[in-house]
Amino acid sequence: MTSLILRTMVRLLLPLLLLFSVFLLLRGHNEPGGGFVGGLMAATGFALFSIAFGSSTARRILQIDPLVLIGVGLLLALSSGLMTLLLEQPFLTGVWYKLSLGALGKLELGTPLFFDIGVYLTVWGVTLTIIFALEEVG
């Protein structure tokens, strides 16, 4: 399992996959992609890494306990809905702000985006939790 080639490849692949996962997450609202796919992609990166280097190394690189990642993700998704409840709107009503970025055009930021980030983190955390746990029983 722990062949040199795999290790080297994974070491290169991990940052790439992470970057790609963020890209998928961010473009998801307008093109195929989104929090799920992004989260899965990020997790796949770490899964490969942990197969190559062992789960303890992967955990060390990750720094944060994947269980907490789940909690944070859920909390983020939840609070994007809660915000609107405070604004006297039904739960999960989308609220949008337009940011002007000068020459770059304008960026639309909305609560659904936060929601999607929450999804991303949860999916990531869950997948990692499962993979680490399965690996560590062996």
Place this chain on the structure above:
Amino acid sequence: MIIFSVLAVFGLAFLAPPLCRLTKEKSGWWLAILPLALTVYFLSLLPGLARGQIQSISYLWSQELGLTFAFRADGLSLAFALLISGIGALVAVYAGGYFGTKVPIGRFYLWLFFFMASMLGVVFADHLILLFIFWELTSLSSFMLIGFEHDREEARAAAIQALLVTGSGGLVMLAGFVLLGQVGQTWELSTLFLRGEGVRASPLYLAIVILILIGAFTKSAQFPFHFWLPNAMQAPTPVSTYLHAATMVKAGVYLLARLSPVLGGSPIWLWAVGGIGAVTMVLGGVLALSQTDMKRLLAYSTISALGSLVMAIGIGSETALKAMVLFLLAHGLYKGTLFLVTGSVDHECGTRDVRELGGLGRLMPYTALGSTLAALSMAGVPLFFGFLAKEYLYEASYKAGALWLILAVLGALLNVWIALRVGIAPFWLAGSKEAELPKKPHEAPWSMTVGPLILGGLSLGLGAYPQILSSVLVSPALSAMAGKAVEVKLKAWHGINDILLLSLLTLGLGVVAFAIRNDLQRIAEQWTVPWGLDTLYRRSIDGLFRLASFQTRLLQHGYLRYYLITIVVAVVGITAGGLIRWGGGALPHLSLDLRFYELGIAIIIVLAGGMAILSRSRLGAVAALGVAGYGVASIYLLFGAPDLAMTQFLIESLTVILFVLAFYHLPNFAQLTPRRERLRDVIIAIVTGCLMTIFVFVASGIQIHPSISQFFVENALPLAHGRNIVNVILVDFRGLDTLGEITVLAIAGLGVFALLKLRIDQRSARAGKTTQTGRKGGDQ
């Protein structure tokens, strides 16, 4: 006030345990105060009753269910209430002496007064459902009291039997009550009385009568439900006295009397009620012939007496009802006495076997006096209350027909015999083996003689001066049953006539029968059939257990695949049933537009699935499953669902990784099922598959309504600021789904983590407080 009398006794019941701790051995006397006061109160209502004042009160309980707290105290109710509170007070005193302080007497009084309150509720309730509530509570308290000595298995079994018999009767009766309420448009008894005509004309009348009779008959131990009563003699004697002689078993009688203005007066009523009553009356006496235990003898005579009461209600003439009221009171007095006496004898001598007892008159003079008075009343000796009641019963039967009269005489004759055997012989005949009694007998304590003396005295006093009862109690009670005002005059002595001669003849024959008691007993023992109703009851309980465990082994056998087969077959069955009703209808138009690469993917999916089934290795099967998943993803891609395809590809890959990680530890496949089973499974699978195929054809071909999707397409960009409509649906239009979905994922993650990491340390769990977990499964 009436409602408070009931509530007060309930209150007393719950206060009894602490009060008993407070008053110790004197608790019987203290606790009797309330029932005594109630007796006085009920007596004070009688003059008003004679003037036609009937107390009643009603509170709304549930509008929707039609429930009211309606209470009413007319003559019939008060006749019963006096028995309940009066005898109740004496039994409370008696029990104090009977139990001493050895047993948890607080609990005894709890259930005794709980019973008293419920019984008062039964007779005062002016609402059928309210009556039913109290009725079932009497069954419950009877259960607790019969099983009071619950360390003995016989006591427990008897308690359960009594509860099951009366409980099942009660359930049947409930159905009858509900129907009666529907036919009569009300459950209020005082209103129902006015609608008797309509009820009797209803097509449901027969059903109502049968259902209600079953309830009344089980409670009042009528044939063929009589068998529980002798077994209930496992109860302590104060309980037998109170519940199973004086009051509870008369609840059925009360109900019949109460409903006779509504339901009575038809041939069915005469033959069902009168007939069963007469049969029970004779049967009870006959069954007593072979008994030697005082309590069982009395129990059978109670069955017989209850039969007489029921027969009188069935006959239903004014004389018959008059006889019923008198007999009710007389029986309560003398039977209560005799039971108490039995308890004293048992208490002092250590046995209740009439063959062993004798010559107790000198040793227990007060007990003997009470017993003698009661026995004479029971035998129907002139000037005693029992005589008066029997006179009227004879008169009523005489008017009803020769058959009734013969049966009545036969029943009375047998009761003379029992009275002599239980009430007279142990005291006044020489005991054969006095020295061998388990205990050296002496007079019972004062608390245990006061009851028999008072009740025995009343048996004589009321028989000699019945006038004091006639206008204040008997007339109102009779009026309540007849549904109109009835005036009654009672006399102790009717002069010499046919009926008196018949009474004397009965007495004489009874004495003769007593003289040859040993021969009678031998004959009766030979008659005893090997299987009685009691045996039938036991067999059906056994049968129930056998059926239950057979069914459970059949259904809950533990084989997962048979569970799955059952479920799949059931669901496919009902669904196919629905499809067959549809019958094909307009089959959708099928488009034959097909491209070769699509067909290729379809074939790959099916082949991969087949590989997954047939593969001998785990990894091969998993790989095949993954290929099928990729195939599905390709279909998504071809038909305009890139998001789906992307997710499916990723998930499929991850799943394969997970499978590999987990399968690393799992064993390889083994062929475990024989060929025939596999064939059966193939058939089930193919049928299910066909059903689903048809369903998909139909659903994709028929569209009852167009999809709502256009809304999403139109509003995704302007309102939800997104171009990827699927993603917009996920995070915005149907964001709640997604929230739920990531929650599922989170739980799954937590679950995998906990499942793989948590290992309950068996020893520490066992030693600690947790012994909860599945022992049987967990230990091996």
Place this chain on the structure above:
Amino acid sequence: MEIVLPVVIGSLYAMAIYMLLRRSLVKLLIGLGLLSHASNLLIFTAAGLTRSKAPVIPLAADQLRPPHADPLPQALILTAIVISFGVTAFALALAYRAYRSVNTDDLDQMKTTDA
């Protein structure tokens, strides 16, 4: 394809049911996997197939012109896929743990908890 896919779905269901009825725990898991493929494909097909572009509004346009695929069932299936992923992962862990405590893969040996 409207003819072929229902048959594919039916076959997937049949194969899934057949696998569920085996005595081996591992085969049961594979059956569950096939079952979820079948269900997802069923939703996709029953909603109506469109061999056309994805429901994504092109950057240049203001709205999506038909024909396009129905986005709603896609969203539903996506949810279902993710849920079944979680479920499958849990079922795997359960199977592993069950195998460890019962020491067999044979479901017929796991019936001590029934009546």
Place this chain on the structure above:
Amino acid sequence: MNRYLILPILIPLLTAVLCLLLFRKPKLQRWIGVSGAGVLLVVALWLLLLVRNQGIQAVQIGNWPAPFGITLVADLFSAILIVLAGVLGLAVAVYSLESVDSQRQSFGYYPLMHFLLMGVCGAFLTGDLFNLYVWFEVMLMASFVLLALGGERGQMEGAIKYVTLNLLSSAIFLAALGLLYGLAGTLNMADLARKFASSASAPSNAIVTALSMLFLGAFGIKAAIFPLFFWLPASYHTPPVAVTALFSGLLTKVGVYSLIRVFTLIFIQDLDYTHTLLLVIAGLTMITGVLGAVAQNEMRRLLSFHIISQIGYPLMGLGIFTAWGLAAAVYFIFHVSLAKSTLFLISGVVGRLRGTFDLKKLGGLYKGQGWLATLFLVAALSLAGLPPSSGFFAKLSLVQAGLVQGQFAIVAVSLGVSLLTLFSMIKIWNEAFWKQTSELKEESEGEISLQKDWSWLAPILFLVAVILLISFGIGPVFQIAAQAGQQLMSPQLYIQAVLGGGR
């Protein structure tokens, strides 16, 4: 106010998320868990009052108009069941403090419990069929983990059956949803009801009826009806008693809720077929369940089989299909969940006192544990339907409803089954409380006291108090149930609350 309809879903979620974030601090989780359950109960009562005073409430999540977004709807039936979830949640949360071991508690017991409550409340509230599927999965997943948490052999064996059969149910549900969407193009329940009612023609009715059978199968498995109940007796007695009590009170009830919801609102095209079938199933469920119970000698297994048998009663109300029958069903569900959970909690105390659940080995509890005996008696007699308990009124109203409609057979069955229920309750009483036993003396822990063991006894007292409340307060309580029944029989009210009147 309507926007707060989401609270019964959010509060458990928030509680669970907080517990997750504090995963390494199980002590803190316990108190968060209990308080979360308390808040849920308060909100549930508020919701019930709101719906009672102002009729059916609906909120469009995300502010998207129905039927396009997801609608949450609270009619009286939903609100009553949410109150039930609140009551049981609080009782079990407190009961778990001591009765669930610290190892389970530090592996996510409390967050899982709240995830379960979230799923249950979501299922009761949602007005969208696919969303119902999602809540089902939330609830199921949480129950899977709770059931298996601990990993003992018995738990594993039970969990495999539970998981497999429930996943089959989910698959059927999902297939039915896909087909339904294909036919009707919508998933909003009110919209479905309206569309099916407006397009009533014989062929489309027939195909919808056939489809409804798939829903019957899917929900029927969850509700544990005959012959789909096998997962329940195989698994319910394996986890800690607190978990079983929660499951017994809520899980099958979600199945029954869904059956009642769809078979009063959507699938009312062919009553002769669907509702007659429901009556037949109701009778068979009652009988097989109670016979299963009679055959048992283990307290928790016996009680588990009763869950099945008691599911038949609300189905009977649904099959009768009158406002009265449904009112009776609503009242029955509330009552039976309370009674059954109480009995399970009591069985936990019994198990702790005697170290076993085997009736053959138990005994002597009446003498030593008078209070426990009293509490048991109230709950057991209520389950058996002895008056004046809640069970009696539940049975009375069902019998009335059945007799008015001339459904004599099912009434007879229901009465017979309630006798057998009484019989098996008496069996527990006889064996565990009355009988004297010489065995297991040294393993028993002696007295249980309210001061020392309040977390064991207080929840039982609380539930018994609620049972007594709905028994003696039958007047106002049944009034609400009757209104709920009327609402269920008037789908147009529901449809209007969801679709009519705009946002």
